[in-house]
Amino acid sequence: MIPITSHVDRSSAAFRDNAAAYAELTATLRERMTWAIGGGPGRERSIERHLDRGKVLVRDRIAMVTDHDTPFLELSTLSGFGQYDDAAPGAGIVTGIGVVHGAPYMFIANDATVKGGSLLPVSIKKHVRAQEIADQNDLGVIYLVDSGGAFLPLQDEIFPDKDHFGGSFYRQARLSARGLPQLSVVLGGCTAGGAYVPALSDEVIMVEGIGRIFLGGPPIVKAALGEVIDPDELGGALLHTHVSGVSDYLADTEAEAYGRLREICETTNQRRLDERTGWIDSIEPEPPAHPAEDIYGIISADSRIPFDATEIIARIVDGSRFAAFKPEWGTSIICGFARIWGHLVGVVANNGIIFSDAALKATHFIELCEQRRIPLLFLQNTSGYMVGRDSEAAGIAKHGAKMVAAVANATVPRYTVLIGGSYGAGNYGMCGRGFNPRFLFAWPNSRIATMAADTAETVLVDIRLAGMKGSDTTEDEVGAMRAEVRSQYEEQSDPYYATSRLWDDGLIDPIHTRDTLGLCLALAARQDEPAPGSGLVYRM
Ligand code: COA
Numbered sequence: 001m002i003p004i005t006s007h008v009d010r011s012s013a014a015f016r017d018n019a020a021a022y023a024e025l026t027a028t029l030r031e032r033m034t035w036a037i038g039g040g041p042g043r044e045r046s047i048e049r050h051l052d053r054g055k056v057l058v059r060d061r062i063a064m065v066t067d068h069d070t071p072f073l074e075l076s077t078l079s080g081f082g083q084y085d086d087a088a089p090g091a092g093i094v095t096g097i098g099v100v101h102g103a104p105y106m107f108i109a110n111d112a113t114v115k116g117g118s119l120l121p122v123s124i125k126k127h128v129r130a131q132e133i134a135d136q137n138d139l140g141v142i143y144l145v146d147s148g149g150a151f152l153p154l155q156d157e158i159f160p161d162k163d164h165f166g167g168s169f170y171r172q173a174r175l176s177a178r179g180l181p182q183l184s185v186v187l188g189g190c191t192a193g194g195a196y197v198p199a200l201s202d203e204v205i206m207v208e209g210i211g212r213i214f215l216g217g218p219p220i221v222k223a224a225l226g227e228v229i230d231p232d233e234l235g236g237a238l239l240h241t242h243v244s245g246v247s248d249y250l251a252d253t254e255a256e257a258y259g260r261l262r263e264i265c266e267t268t269n270q271r272r273l274d275e276r277t278g279w280i281d282s283i284e285p286e287p288p289a290h291p292a293e294d295i296y297g298i299i300s301a302d303s304r305i306p307f308d309a310t311e312i313i314a315r316i317v318d319g320s321r322f323a324a325f326k327p328e329w330g331t332s333i334i335c336g337f338a339r340i341w342g343h344l345v346g347v348v349a350n351n352g353i354i355f356s357d358a359a360l361k362a363t364h365f366i367e368l369c370e371q372r373r374i375p376l377l378f379l380q381n382t383s384g385y386m387v388g389r390d391s392e393a394a395g396i397a398k399h400g401a402k403m404v405a406a407v408a409n410a411t412v413p414r415y416t417v418l419i420g421g422s423y424g425a426g427n428y429g430m431c432g433r434g435f436n437p438r439f440l441f442a443w444p445n446s447r448i449a450t451m452a453a454d455t456a457e458t459v460l461v462d463i464r465l466a467g468m469k470g471s472d473t474t475e476d477e478v479g480a481m482r483a484e485v486r487s488q489y490e491e492q493s494d495p496y497y498a499t500s501r502l503w504d505d506g507l508i509d510p511i512h513t514r515d516t517l518g519l520c521l522a523l524a525a526r527q528d529e530p531a532p533g534s535g536l537v538y539r540m
Pocket of ligand 1: 044114116148150151191193194
């Protein structure tokens with residue numbers, strides 16, 4: 001692999017302008033992350049009340065369980081952002097991957113300072129997504145339960161469908177059966193359906209005085225049976241560890257519970273994060289030759305001005321070394337081999353619109369990685385596949401479909417980062433959410449939609465006008481229609497709109513991309529090799 005020669009001029013006006021514009025994007029990201037962690041209406045009061053009850057805040061709980069000086073990869077911190085009247089920062093649940101006694105675990109931890117830890121539609125989506133990641137990456141799951149259960153006013157969006165509450169319990173039972181430990185610490189309410197999170201766990205710890213499990217809480221018992229009963233008598237830690245056996249261990253304090261949990265983790269027989277099964281070619285890591293901070297000056301402040309993905313690759317991969325595949329052909333996609341934190345990966349990165357030749361090159365390369373058992377990394381920045389008479393006549397639809405089919409059928413781990421635009425079918429061919437990448441992260445400058453706002457403004461208004469044939473439409477009315485479509489597309493393609501709805505696993509600062517991917521690859525390197533597909537490589 002040869003080091004990439006960078007052509008970035010740090011002293012240029014464009015670099016400085018871009019970097020200044022990106023500084024605003026990262027400042028906004030930090031500000032909104034801070035808001036998700038501690039902000040929201042009435043949150044201060046909820047946090048105070050939580051602490052007054054002697055309870056530990058959710059992220060501190062996770063820190064008390066995980067090994068010192070190990071990373072915690074928090075997922076979708078900004079889920080719920082801008083939804084539910086902004087009253088559900090982080091959707092009231094924290095998910096992420098942390099290390100306990102050297103082994104990685106998925107954490108699913110309710111944040112009782114947001115709507116009593118009750119689960120809104122996006123919260124249950126986040127819970128289920130965390131279980132899906134655990135399944136794909138062979139991770140045990142630690143549930144830190146402190147929840148009011150289903151957010152009752154929106155019960156129709158949480159309860160009945162696939163991947164709603166039922167789906168989360170289905171996954172929990174199956175993860176356990178796969179040998180992935182399901183461990184619960186009960187730190188608050190587990191009412192009705194919520195009772196099944198601990199009840200379906202392999203081992204359960206309850207903290208006296210705060211942990212409660214019941215299928216029907218005191219109000220339901222009073223309504224149904226006329227019995228008036230104290231919550232602890234009905235479902236407290238003493239009852240469940242001494243009498244019912246719903247819980248296995250009793251802890252007097254949270255600290256004691258986390259100590260006990262760590263002891264349990266010593267016995268779960270999980271593969272450590274630093275273990276290597278050898279199926280991913282891994283060597284000693286080497287930092288990139290070019291600093292990641294350059295990325296801020298490389299990404300154009302004006303999204304209509306393209307930037308060279310090679311320069312981005314040079315700031316993510318080991319030694320900035322890259323073995324480009326077919327570099328002279330289909331140049332609107334860059335393909336090639338590199339290493340990230342020592343792990344060999346195949347990189348597929350957009351450099352503009354996808355033409356037929358680029359789609360064929362990418363297809364060939366994806367098949368190569370599949371045959372050689374090399375994980376794939378997709379760096380998305382495209383307005384989609386080329387349109388127009390020549391392109392259609394050259395069969396762009398069938399060539400794009402080959403790429404889409406190759407991506408869909410690749411069995412090696414696939415990872416996607418939105419480094420710019422993710423538009424139209426480009427999203428599919430480049431392993432968008434629908435193609436089940438193991439992780440999908442996005443940068444704060446990214447955009448995701450069927451088409452860019454500029455294009456949508458013309459297309460949608462033309463369609464509307466064609467439908468209104470014969471009626472008089474004034475220039476002002478056409479202008480208002482354009483403005484309406486533009487504003488809708490701008491709002492919905494915004495990365496915060498996307499991450500709020502869990503179309504990704506989180507917005508990340510570009511300079512954290514390498515470490516984030518390194519952790520994701522380390523998870524895969526400790527797994528057994530996935531069963532291969534056909535291994536066929538067609539020369540396109
Ligand atoms: N649905 C909707 N909102 C809920 C909720 C639920 N299941 N559980 C809690 N909340 C809301 C409360 O309305 C309150 O909202 P507000 O801040 O806008 O006023 C907020 O969460 C905090 O609840 P509160 O009861 O004040 O907190 P608490 O710490 O004293 O008690 C619980 C927390 C979870 C023990 C208690 O709220 C509770 O028992 N909730 C209902 C549990 C239940 O029966 N669930 C059935 C699920 S099927």
